[in-house]
Amino acid sequence: MTQVSSKSSIKQFFIFIKPEKNKFFLLMICSIISHILVTMIPFIMGIAIDNLLKTIQISNKNILTPDVIKELILGPIILLITVSFISSYFSYVQEKMIASLSEDVTLRLRQEVTQKFKKLPMSFFDSHQVGDILSRTTNDINRISEMLLTGVNQLFSSIVSIILGVTMLFYINVKLTSIVIFLIVLSSIVTTWVANKNKKLADKNQQELGVFNNQVEEYFSGNLEIKVFNQQQNTASKINETNKRHQKAFERSLFFDFTIYPVIRFLNQLTFIMSAIIGAGLVIQGTLTIGLVQAYLQYVNQISEPITSFSYVINNIQGAMASFDRILYILNQKEEKPDPQVPLNIADSQGNIQFKEVKFGYTPDNLLMTNVNFTAESRKMIAIVGPTGAGKTTLVNLLMRFYEINDGVITYDGQDITALTRKELRSKFGMVLQNTWLFEGTVLENIAYGNKVATRKEIIEAAKIAQCDHFIRTLPNGYDSVISSENSTLSQGQQQLLTIARVILANPPVVILDEATSSVDTRTELEIQSAMATATKGRTSFVIAHRLSTIVKADLILVMDAGDIVEQGTHQELLNEKGLYSKLYNSQFKN
C-alpha cells in the first residue's frame, strides 16, 4: 500500500479546499478584526489605570469628583464594552463561516469517495478489506471534519493572537519581550517534536482501528461458520488481541496529549511569573507605568494560551493529515477504463456472444486464460463445466466486463463489448449467483430490483413463474414483508427462487446461472430447476453447474481447465472425444 508523502498530501488538501477559498478569506478577515479589537482592551485599560493614578497623585486627595469619574472611568468603560461587543460579533461570523466550511468540505469528501467507488475496478474490491475501507470512509472523514471545525479556527486565532500580542509586547518593552520570546521558542521546539511524534502514533492508531473493524465485520458475516467449527473462543481472542493493540496505540497517542502539554503549560506560566517579577522591577525603576505592566501581563497571557492551543492544533492537523492520506489512498486509486464517449446502443438485442483469442490474468504478469475462443449463439444454452478453480466464474466475470481482458475481443451481437457502456452491456444480463444477495427491503422491492418500474401485478406474476409465490404468501406480511440477506428467515433455496424471480421480471436477453442448485433439498432443487428452465427459455443462457446431469441437454458445453477452454461441443460429442468431460461425467455417473 503506497502512502502519499505528507508534503504532497498537504498540497492536495489545499487543492481540495480551493473551492472554499472565499470562506477562508472571510474567516481570516473576521479573525483578524476580532483579535485586533481584543488586543486593544488591555491597552485601553492600561491607559485608563495610568490616567486615574496620575489624577489621584496630582490632586493629592483620594476624593474623585463626578466629573473625574465621568471622564476617567465611564469613558473607558463604554469604549471597552463597545470594543468587546464588535469583537464578539466578528468572532460569531468567524465561527459561522468555519461551521459551513467544515460541512461543505465533509460533504464533498463523502461525495467524492462515493463517486470513486463507482469508478473503481473489481480488483480494488478483491484486494481490500471492508473494515479498512469503512474506517477510512467514516472515522477518517470525521476526523478531517473535526479538524476543520475546531483546528482551523484555533489555528487562525492562535496565529493572529500571537502576532498582535507580540507586537504589543515589543511596543511596551523590548528587553522584557526578548525573555518572553526565548521561552516561546523553547515551547515551540517541544511542540514540533510532539506534533511529529503524534502523527506517527495517530497513523498507527487508525490502522489498528481498521484491523479491528475488519475482524468484527468478519465475526458477524462468518458467524455461522465460526460456530460450526467451534472457533468462537479463538475468534474472540483474536479480536481481543487487536483491541488490546489498538488500546495500546491509543494510549501512546494520548500519553503525549496528557504528559507533554502540562510541560508546555508550565513553560507558559514560567514566562508569566518572570514577566511579573521583571515588570515590577521596571515599575520601581520608573521605566514602566503600573497600567502598562498590567497590560503587559495580559498580553503575556494572551499569547501563552494560543501557544498551548497552537501545539494542540498542530497535533490535530497532523492527525487529520494522516486521515487525509488514507482517504487520498482511495481517491488516487486507478479507475476502471472510462466508457466510450460515443457508445453504441444495441436496440434489438439477440444475445449472441463471442470470445475471440481472449487472454486474461487477474494480475498482468500472471495469465490465467491464454487463448479462449467460443461462440454462444442467440437463445442457446451454454454450459460451463470444469474442476474447481478452472476459471468458470472468471469467464462470466469477463462477459459482464467486471475485469478488462489483456488481449483479444469479446463481442455482443457482433459489437466489441468495450464499444458499449458498462450500464448498457450489463442491462443485457441477468444473474443468479451462488450466494444470493437480498437487500433490506420488502419482498416486492427485492424482486423488482432489476426493473424498478414493474407493477405489483407484474412482480407477483414473475414470482409465480419462479415458483416462489406460495411461500411468499406464508410470510407475515406477504409481498410486503421486509427481508434482507443478513437476517432473512428465508431458506437458501427460497432466496435463490427470489433471485430467479428478479431475473424473470428484469427480462434480460442473456441469463447467467451460477451453481444455483447447490445446498438445497431435493424438493426445492426441483422447484429451482423448473424455475430456471422458465428463466432460460427464449434467452441465451450460461449455466455453471457441478452436477453434469443438469446440463446434458445444453446446446454447447465449454469444458474449462486451468483457465482455458480445453474442449467444447454437445454432451454426446464430448463423450465421444473421451477427454476431460467424459472423465468428469463418468466419475459422477459410473461407480
Ligand SMILES: Nc1ncnc2c1ncn2[C@@H]1O[C@H](COP(=O)(O)OP(=O)(O)OP(=O)(O)O)[C@@H](O)[C@H]1O
Ligand atoms: N479476484 C481474483 N483475484 C485473483 N485471482 C482470482 C480471483 N478470482 C479467482 N481467482 C483465481 O482464478 C482462478 C479461477 O477461479 P474461478 O473462480 O474462475 O474458478 P471456478 O472454476 O469458478 O472455481 P469454482 O468451481 O471453485 O467456483 C483460480 O485460480 C482463482 O484462485
